[in-house]
Amino acid sequence: MKFSKIPEATITRLSNYSRNLEELLSENINVISSEKLATRCGVNSAQIRKDLAYFGEFGVRGVGYYVQNLLFEIKRILGLNKEWNLGLVGIGNLGSALIAHENFLRQGYHFVAAFDNDPVKIGKKLPNGVKVENIDNLEEVKKRENIEIGVVSTSAGTAQAIVNRLIKADIRAIINFAPVQIKVPPGFRVENVDFTVKLDSLAYHLTSEED
Amino acid sequence: MKFSKIPEATITRLSNYSRNLEELLSENINVISSEKLATRCGVNSAQIRKDLAYFGEFGVRGVGYYVQNLLFEIKRILGLNKEWNLGLVGIGNLGSALIAHENFLRQGYHFVAAFDNDPVKIGKKLPNGVKVENIDNLEEVKKRENIEIGVVSTSAGTAQAIVNRLIKADIRAIINFAPVQIKVPPGFRVENVDFTVKLDSLAYHLTSEED
DNA sequence: TGGTGTGAACAACTTCACAGCG
DNA sequence: CGCTGTGAAGTTGTTCACACCA
Numbered sequence: 001m002k003f004s005k006i007p008e009a010t011i012t013r014l015s016n017y018s019r020n021l022e023e024l025l026s027e028n029i030n031v032i033s034s035e036k037l038a039t040r041c042g043v044n045s046a047q048i049r050k051d052l053a054y055f056g057e058f059g060v061r062g063v064g065y066y067v068q069n070l071l072f073e074i075k076r077i078l079g080l081n082k083e084w085n086l087g088l089v090g091i092g093n094l095g096s097a098l099i100a101h102e103n104f105l106r107q108g109y110h111f112v113a114a115f116d117n118d119p120v121k122i123g124k125k126l127p128n129g130v131k132v133e134n135i136d137n138l139e140e141v142k143k144r145e146n147i148e149i150g151v152v153s154t155s156a157g158t159a160q161a162i163v164n165r166l167i168k169a170d171i172r173a174i175i176n177f178a179p180v181q182i183k184v185p186p187g188f189r190v191e192n193v194d195f196t197v198k199l200d201s202l203a204y205h206l207t208s209e210e211d
Numbered sequence: 212m213k214f215s216k217i218p219e220a221t222i223t224r225l226s227n228y229s230r231n232l233e234e235l236l237s238e239n240i241n242v243i244s245s246e247k248l249a250t251r252c253g254v255n256s257a258q259i260r261k262d263l264a265y266f267g268e269f270g271v272r273g274v275g276y277y278v279q280n281l282l283f284e285i286k287r288i289l290g291l292n293k294e295w296n297l298g299l300v301g302i303g304n305l306g307s308a309l310i311a312h313e314n315f316l317r318q319g320y321h322f323v324a325a326f327d328n329d330p331v332k333i334g335k336k337l338p339n340g341v342k343v344e345n346i347d348n349l350e351e352v353k354k355r356e357n358i359e360i361g362v363v364s365t366s367a368g369t370a371q372a373i374v375n376r377l378i379k380a381d382i383r384a385i386i387n388f389a390p391v392q393i394k395v396p397p398g399f400r401v402e403n404v405d406f407t408v409k410l411d412s413l414a415y416h417l418t419s420e421e422d
Numbered sequence: 423t424g425g426t427g428t429g430a431a432c433a434a435c436t437t438c439a440c441a442g443c444g
Numbered sequence: 445c446g447c448t449g450t451g452a453a454g455t456t457g458t459t460c461a462c463a464c465c466a
C-alpha cells in the first residue's frame with residue numbers, strides 16, 4: 001500500500017483484533033475471513049482490511065487470513081513481541097490493584113518498580129516482590145530497571161508534577177489514571193484512563209434518554 | 212442552533228470543560244473566553260463554541276462565558292445535577308480499589324451495592340459501609356437500592372455473563388473494566404475502560420519511534 | 423471593540439463496490 | 445468462485461472566517 005498516516009483508531013482496533021484472534025486460536029480456528037472477524041469484533045469488514053493494508057498484505061485471496069500468522073503480525077506491529085517494563089508511581093488503592101492485576105502480565109507488561117513519597121510505604125515489599133522506592137530515586141531506578149512506561153496513579157493534584165519528573169528521567173510513554181489533562185513536550189506520549197469521563201458519558205445518555 | 216446529532220466526542224469534551232471550569236472557579240476566575248478555555252483544555256476555540264452551540268447559547272458576545280454559569284449548564288447537560296447510584300460487580304483487587312476511590316464520590320457517583328459470587332466475600336462489609344451481596348440477589352437489590360449504573364470489574368471470561376444479568380435486571384448503563392468486547396441490546400449502553408488497549412498504543416508508538 | 427455563534431471549507435475517517443488474484 | 449486489497453464515494457467531525465451583537 002501507498003505510504004500514508006495511520007489513524008490512532010486503527011491502532012486501538014489492532015489491539016482488539018489481537019484479542020479476538022487469541023480467542024480464535026484457543027478455539028482451534030485456523031482460518032478466518034475479514035467478514036467473520038469483523039462481526040466478532042463489532043466493526044465493518046472493509047475496516048479490517050484497510051487497517052491491515054497500512055502495514056502489508058497478510059491475507060490470501062479467496063481464503064481469508066491464517067489466524068496464527070495474522071496474530072503474530074499484529075503483535076509484531078504493536079510491539080508486543082517483547083516484554084515491556086512498567087514503573088508505577090503512587091501506591092494507593094488503585095496503584096496496588098494495578099500492580100496485582102494479572103492481565104498486564106499475561107500481555108507482557110511487567111511492573112519492575114514502584115514509587116511513592118510516603119515514608120510509611122517506602123521500603124515495603126509489594127505482593128509481586130517489588131520494593132517501594134522513594135520517588136526521589138526515580139532517575140537512578142529508571143536506569144537500573146530500564147523503565148520504559150510510567151504508570152501514574154496519584155491524585156489529580158500531583159499528577160502533572162509527577163509526570164514532569166518522569167519526563168526529566170526520560171520516560172517517554174506514560175499512562176495516566178488521574179482525572180486531569182496532562183501536558184508533555186514533543187517526543188513524549190500520554191494515554192489517559194479516565195473513569196469519570198466514561199461515567200459522565202453514561203450519565204448524559206441516561207439523562208437524555210434517547211435510544 | 213438547528214437540530215442535529217451530537218458527536219460522542221462532544222460529550223467527552225464537555226466532561227473535560229467541566230473539570231477545567233471547576234478549577235477556574237476555585238481560582239476565582241469569573242469570566243473566560245473560548246480562546247483561553249481552549250488553550251487550557253488543549254482544543255481549538257471554535258470547537259468549544261460548536262460543542263456548546265449544540266445545546267444553546269451560553270456566552271456573551273464581546274465578553275466570553277461566565278464560569279459559574281457555564282459550569283452549571285454543562286453539568287445540567289451531562290446530567291450531573293443529581294446523584295447517581297452505582298452497583299459494583301466483582302470485589303477483587305480492582306473492584307475494592309474502585310469502591311474506595313474518592314473521585315467518584317466527589318463527582319456525585321455513589322456505590323450503593325456490591326456483588327460477588329465468592330461465599331467468603333458475601334456478607335462482609337466494605338470500607339464504605341456497603342455489604343457484599345450474593346450476585347443471585349441482583350434483581351432484588353437493584354430495586355431496593357435503585358442501582359442506575361453497573362460497574363463490572365470481573366475477569367474477562369465472566370464479564371459478558373455478568374452483563375447479561377445486569378441487562379435482565381434492567382440496569383441500562385454499564386461501565387466495563389474487563390478486557391473484552393461486551394455486547395448489549397439496543398437501549399443499553401456500555402463504556403469500556405481498557406488499560407491494555409492504552410498500553411498497546413504506547414507500545415506501538417514506542418516501537419515505531421516516530422515523533 | 424472584542425468575542426460569540428455559525429455557514430462554509432476542509433480534513434479525517436469509514437464504507438462501498440469491484441478489479442484482481444489464489 | 446470467493447475473498448482480499450484498494451480507489452472512489454460517502455459520512456462524520458474539525459477548523460476557518462466573518463457577520464453580528466453586547
